[in-house]
Amino acid sequence: MPAAAQLQTKATPVVTTPHVRAELVAHAPDGVAPGxxxxxxxxxxxxxxxxxxxKNAGDSGLPTxxxxKLPPGMVAGDIAWPVPKKIPIGSLxxxxxxxxxxxxxxxxxxxxxxxxxxLxxxxxxxxxxxxxxxxCRKECIPEEGDFALTLPPQGSTALHKADFDAAFAAQPVPLAQPGTIAVADKVLNVRIxxxxxxARGKTLDFFPETAEVIHTGAVSGKDWAQAWDGESWTATIPLAEQRSASPSQMPVVVALAEADRRDGAPIAxxxxxxxxxxxxxTAAPAQVSPALQAALEANTAAPLPAPAAGLLMALLMALLGGLLLNLMPCVFPVLAIKILGFASQAGDxxxxxxxxxxxxxxxxxxFLALGGTMLALRAAGEQMGWGFQLQSPAVIAALAALFTVMGLNLAGMFEFGLLAPRSLCAAQAKHPMANDFLSGVLAVVIASPCTAPFMGASMGFAIGMPAPQALMLFAALGLGLALPYLVAGFVPAVSRLLPRPGPWMQTLRRVLAFPMxxxxxxxxxxxGQQSGIDGAGALLGLLVALxxxxxxxxxxxRTRWVLASVLVACTAALLLSIGGNIVRTVEPAAVASGARWQPWSASRVTELNAAGRPVFVDFTAAWCVTCQYNKKAxxxxxxxxxxxxxxxxxxxxxxxxxxxxxxTAALTALGRSGVPVYVLQAPGKAPVVLTEILRKDEVRAALARL
Structure with a gap:
């Protein structure tokens, strides 16, 4: 869910977050009927x-x-946007x-x-x-909400009449004459x-509905000037340095300054x-691939087909990335158990x-299931990337419970056969391949927080490809991860390198409990990073109960069943009483203004680049082990x-x-779909994307090229 989600989980008319109170309201003075x-x-x-x-956010931001979702026979129109205000942010x-x-x-x-x-x-x-x-304030937080409202079929619904009247009064009045706009060098000459x-003789605010055309942050002076020519308002407005649109027609809004507005009279x-x-x-951004740029401009989920050579190279990178994923620390606990299983089958x-x-x-x-889910969610409009499942506190808690049970098993507290029904144990003995299949599933779930070399670029490449080709990349990643064990199963020379079964295996099994x-x-x-100290404490308590x-x-x-029943009931009661702390969302801790590392936002990057300052961005996550290694090393x-x-x-x-x-959108624009990603960006230059396993000499070389 977004960084700051609504506090309610059930659809209601009101959603409250730490930053806004949002309410779905209605105005139906004649009831709900045809016409x-x-x-x-x-x-x-x-x-x-x-x-x-x-609707045009300006230099940064996104419109609401x-x-x-309406009954048949009802269709919603567009938002009747009230006149906004200009919110300066430095030179933007x-x-x-x-x-x-x-x-x-x-x-x-x-x-x-x-x-x-x-009805x-x-x-x-x-x-x-x-x-x-x-x-937004100084930082920006995406939020969302699900709202529901019931309208009576007859009678007036006018509880919020004053609010709607104020919103209607704040809307611009259409002019009978279209006005003119002339492009001259790097400015627009506007005449209304x-x-x-x-309105005549007053200073007016100017709001273009087309985004990224004018220099939004320009203030009155030699580049931004307005005047009255008889009954016509004229203005000279500078074009944006990074203009992205060249419209043949521009809807524009002009509005009175707040001090000149009068009740009951039009204001815009x-x-x-x-x-x-x-x-x-105009020049297309250098950091975005042509296929991705075309897809973004078309606002479509149907990406351009990749050239054959590019696809083959991406498949090779995915295979190598999956192979190197075996060396990542987050995969070690599961892979160590897998090696132990191979050793126990020596000679077979x-x-x-x-x-x-x-x-x-x-x-x-x-890999295919996770990749397909990610692609489907992105096609549906969700901003998802690799490792999305670990952004859910519920998934984190479930994995912690699973690894606790596995650790207790390896430590010798119990054997799975003691807990499972005899029919299941018999099926397990009859179909041992099911265990091997499930160990592969578990390996990928745990590997998802890691991004190995070559892996980030190949997954980012998958975003701009048709679904069948993108799924081929995820299959190649899976093949790379499994390749050492597949080779060991079919090449006798490799399997002979494994030690023979013996008493040492029981000792190793106990040792493997500690990585778990x-x-x-x-x-x-x-x-704890997601749900705060109360969430982490609740999970620890539930793990002890488990x-x-x-x-x-x-x-x-008989003691077994009596005590087990009591403990299961206590665990269920504990889950009901404190389990909500696990899945709740908490605000990230505030960062002091003088801290070395500051929170990222797209507007902050734009502001710093406009001031001539280069930026280094660390795209990271608490569940990304590679990220934590790079931070320390x-x-x-x-x-x-x-x-x-x-x-x-x-x-x-x-x-x-x-x-x-x-x-997620920033990672997509860089051709990536997961973390870690490290970007060095200087004003007027394309961003430099560094490797996933970050080296000091690589960073120094990039700094030397500033």
Whole structure:
């Protein structure tokens, strides 16, 4: 879920977050009937200093989006956007809303709409809304909410009449005359005709509905000037340095300054102005691949086909990345058990081959399942990347419980046969390949926090490819991870390198319990980053209760069942009382203004680049073991940090521990779909993406090229 999600889990009219209160409201003075005037809208009340965005967000930000689910015969129109305000941020500016704003939407009701059919036995007509918005102060947090509202089929619904009246009064009035816009060198010469006498001679604010065309942060001066030519308002407005659109027609809004506005009188006007002249050439961002750029501009989930040579190279990189994934520390606990299993089958060539094939099938099937799920969610509009399942506290808790049980088994507390029904044990003995398949599944689940060399680029390449080719890359990753064990099963020379079975295997089995418990400790720490100290404490308490339940099943006689029943009941009660702490979302700890590492945001990068400052961005997550290794081994090096300071590089950290669509979008633009990713970006230059296993000399070489 987004970085700061709603506190409610059930759809209601109101969703409250630490930053806004959002409410679905309605205005139906004549009831809900064919031809009736029915309005609904999302009313957002912001905490002090926080804001959300207009349809054109300005230099950064995202507009609020509304997705409706309505009864048959009802269709929602577009948002009737109230006039925004200009929000300066250094040399940049955004367009948005502070305090309280209502975004009205008219419901168009068809002539054959039948209120009785829409009721379907309910007491009213259900209106449902899924909304997403970006709320910002100095930092930006994506939020979303599911809303539900029931409208009576007859009678007035006018509780929020004053709010809708204020929103209607804040909308721009269409002008009969379109006005003109002329492109001249690096400026726009704007002329708006037909403004009423009340506006003449006043200083007006200018809001283009087309994004990324003008220099939003420009202030009055030699480059940004406005004047009145009789009854016509004129302005000279500089073009954006990184313009991304060349429209032939520009809808624009001009508005009175707040001090000149009067109750009951229009405050803004809208013109559809044709554009004359030739736009200066624009350059596509160098850091985005042509296929990805085309897909982003088309706003479609159907990517361009990859050239054959590029696909073969990506497949090779994926195979090597999967092979190197065996060396990553997060995979070690499962792979060590797998080696132990191979050693126990020494001399059984058929058993080793079957085990290798089953393990490979489990690995590849899980890679394909995770990859397919990620691609499907992205196609549906969700911002997902590799490792998305570990952004869920519930998944983290389930894995911690699984590894606790596995560790207790390896330590000798119990054998799975003591806990499982005899029929299941018989099936396990009859079909041992199921164990090998499941060990492959578990290996991939645990490997997902790691990104090996070559792996990040190949998965990022998969995002810009059609689904069949992208799934081929995930299959290649799985084949690479399973390849050593597949080879060991079919090449006798390799299997002979494994030691013969003996008493040492029991000792090694006990030793392997400790990596399992270390993995549990790491998972509890990851959960603490997501759900806070209360969530981590709740998980630890439940794991202790789980261990007690497992121990009770090792007893004999009637005591076993009595004690086990009591402990299971206590564990269930504990889960109900404190389990909610595990899945709750907490705000990340505030970072001091003077701290070396500052939180990342797209607007912060733009602001620093506009000020001439280079930035180094660490895209990381608490569940990414490779990220933690790089932090300790490279990014904490005092000499390297001194070089960053000497070159005035600002260090930003993009924490992807929780799902964050803004970070996912930034990774996608860089051709990546997982972490770690390290980017050095200087003003006016393409970003430099460094390798996943970060080396000090690599960072120094990149700094030397600034």
């Amino acid at each position: 009736a005037d029915v309005w609904v809208g999302l009313q957002i009340t912001h905490q002090p200093e926080w804001h959300t965005y207009w 989006e509304l997705t409706w 500016a955004n367009y948005g809303y502070e305090h309280t704003v209502l975004l009205p939407v008219q419901l168009n009701i068809s002539r054959d709409f039948k209120p009785a059919a829409a 379907a036995g309910a007491s009213g007509i259900d209106i449902r809304l899924k909304a997403s918005w970006l709320v 005709d037909g403004l009423p006498p009340a 006007w809208r013109a559809e102005a044709p554009v004359a002249g030739s736009w200066p050439a 060539r058929r058993g080793q081959r079957s085990a290798g094939l089953a393990y490979t099938a489990g690995v590849m099937a899980t 418990f270390a993995t549990v400790a790491w998972l509890v720490w990851v959960l 261990a007690a339940v497992v121990w009770s099943f090792t007893l004999r006689g 490279t990014l904490a090096d005092a000499d390297l940090l001194a070089e960053f300071d000497a070159r005035q590089v600002v260090l930003l950290r993009a924490d992807w521990t929780r799902q964050d669509p803004a970070i």
